[in-house]
């Protein structure tokens with residue numbers, strides 16, 4: 001595995017960061033829209049704001065990294081001279097629009113921090129809603145395209161699966177949520193205001209329960225991905241054997257992605273979610289648990305990109 | 321209902337027939353300009369029976385284009401199989417297949433890689449390429465590389481500069497055994513078309529659906545994976561490239 005890869009760490013980091021950012025913005029926008037300014041959105045306004053404040057920056061960082069993975073970085077504008085059906089071309093356009101839209105979305109939240117600007121903040125509210133409407137499909141598009149880009153090549157049988165894009169989408173949403181939980185927990189100061197405290201825990205519950213659900217879905221997608229690859233014969237079966245038991249990258253995949261990134265966080269999340277879900281107890285997870293779980297989900301998301309990108313390139317079609 | 325269906329069918333037929341006509345009309349204007357009278361389809365036959373594995377083509381190609389160290393437009397693989405005394409070694413000269421359905425073209429985000437309509441050569445426009453390496457991933461033959469000097473995607477271009485002047489490609493010119501035969505697959509009377517008609521030919525990784533235009537006569541398609549089969553026993557493929565393993 002020591003050989004150099006055509007697409008190395010910058011691409012892996014880009015796929016991860018674009019997923020986190022797109023996920024965070026999509027979640028933030030959906031939460032904002034779900035309430036339509038009413039109770040739901042109002043109660044979770046802070047959550048939406050955290051998502052918006054995180055959103056564009058991982059995507060920008062990832063994009064910056066990937067530009068310098070190009071053989072000729074200063075030529076990247078050639079991407080925008082044409083429109084064609086290459087997933088990378090469509091993805092670049094999407095990415096450009098998404099970065100612009102999500103950055104504007106972030107800006108609309110800034111006045112809400114300053115109480116003197118309440119007026120401006122209220123006048124920006126409709127714009128915020130419009131941008132949220134734009135950002136949901138764009139965020140999903142960015143997350144999906146990363147998977148489509150890898151999946152477009154028969155020469156890379158491990159990636160050449162329609163379900164890979166779905167896997168990346170679910171992982172993007174899940175890591176986006178984990179990022180919001182992490183930031184919200186780190187920046188939250190325990191106040192005397194019990195009302196604010198209750199809202200904070202309600203938001204945390206909403207995020208954690210959604211994340212647990214997404215992780216369940218992700219496990220299902222991984223299961224389908226592996227099962228169908230294993231049940232076929234030929235290139236795909238041969239390629240996927242690298243992450244199945246006995247393969248070179250199997251340990252890494254099952255320990256880092258499945259156990260640390262998915263199973264353990266899901267179990268911990270459920271331990272705190274179920275009492276509220278079933279017995280209507282108050283949800284309150286300790287700060288340390290929130291931090292550890294969200295970091296584990298983020299690490300798992302990164303390792304998923306790392307292993308898929310790596311394994312896809314060291315496996316190829318069988319025979320000549 | 322039937323009338324509508326018939327109309328639709330006619331429309332489809334009309335579209336289908338206009339497609340070739342359009343390229344023909346292009347040829348017409350070319351004819352007026354005194355250029356080639358017919359679109360060509362360049363291809364190559366590699367008669368492995370004639371190859372002695374001398375790497376003359378590799379070297380000729382390298383010097384023709386000043387290809388940097390560590391990367392190749394043309395290369396020769398050695399395939400060794402069996403266990404002494406029942407062993408064999410065969411050679412497999414390689415280059416870009418100038419595929420009829422080239423996946424490298426499909427994925428290129430800048431249209432830098434395209435298949436020339438006039439002769440079927442797949443080329444990289446160095447004025448457009450951004451070096452994203454997508455095409456390198458997409459080629460099932462590992463025929464492409466990132467040129468470490470220019471930063472562009474690079475590969476065999478069938479020696480356009482020579483072929484357009486009526487010369488054969490450099491690797492063909494130099495081949496001591498006459499194993500590389502270049503020509504126009506669209507012309508039924510060309511040497512290469514006759515060779516393909518009269519011999520058993522194969523192409524590489526045909527299951528990829530790329531319809532390569534480089535044909536092989538007498539190629540041994542054995543791969544290192546085949547060593548898993550008990551009767552093959554041992555296989556060693558040497559690519560003579562920086563990437564020792566076939567990809």
Ligand code: SF4
Pocket residue numbers: 415416417418419422423424425442458459460461462463464475530
């Ligand atoms: S061999 Fe590779 S580089 Fe050449 S045309 Fe086919 S896919 Fe493209």
Ligand code: SF4
Pocket residue numbers: 427428429430431432433444448449450451452453454455456472473
């Ligand atoms: S490296 Fe160049 S030729 Fe290849 S896909 Fe990217 S832009 Fe196109």
Ligand code: SF4
Pocket residue numbers: 380381382384393394415416475476477478479489490491492
């Ligand atoms: S045709 Fe020209 S570029 Fe292609 S392998 Fe032969 S010498 Fe090299």
